[in-house]
Amino acid sequence: MPDDIFSVDxxxxxxxxxxxxxxxxxxxxxxxxxxxxxxxxxVDKASSVSDAIKKMASLTYECIISDYQMSGMNGIPVFTGTTFQR
Known part of the structure; x- marks a missing residue:
C-alpha cells in the first residue's frame, strides 16, 4: 500500500x-x-447485496461501504464469507 492513501495509480x-x-x-x-x-x-456502485457479491467475485476492493437496511436483505451478507487480503 502506498504511504499516501490518495496516491494515484x-x-x-x-x-x-x-x-x-x-x-x-x-x-x-x-x-x-x-x-x-x-x-x-x-467507486463501483451496487444497488443490492446480490449485485455487490457478484462484483466482489471478480474484483478486489480496498473499501466497501454498505447500507444496513436494504429491501430484501440487510448489508451484513456483503461481508459474510468475504476474505480480506493484504
Missing part, C-alpha cells in the same frame, strides 16, 4: 477501487459523486 488514474452498496438510487449517486469528486477515488 498511473495505470488506472485512481488510488484504490471501492464499492458502495445502497438500494436508494439517489443516495447511491450522491455519495458516489462525493467520493469521486477529487478524481482520486474510484
Amino acid at each position: 498511473s495505470k488506472s488514474g485512481y488510488s484504490e477501487r471501492n464499492e458502495h452498496v445502497d438500494d436508494d438510487p439517489d443516495l447511491l449517486e450522491i455519495c458516489t459523486l462525493f467520493f469521486e469528486r477529487t478524481g482520486e477515488i474510484d
Whole structure:
C-alpha cells in the first residue's frame, strides 16, 4: 500500500477501487459523486447485496461501504464469507 492513501495509480488514474452498496438510487449517486469528486477515488456502485457479491467475485476492493437496511436483505451478507487480503 502506498504511504499516501490518495496516491494515484498511473495505470488506472485512481488510488484504490471501492464499492458502495445502497438500494436508494439517489443516495447511491450522491455519495458516489462525493467520493469521486477529487478524481482520486474510484467507486463501483451496487444497488443490492446480490449485485455487490457478484462484483466482489471478480474484483478486489480496498473499501466497501454498505447500507444496513436494504429491501430484501440487510448489508451484513456483503461481508459474510468475504476474505480480506493484504
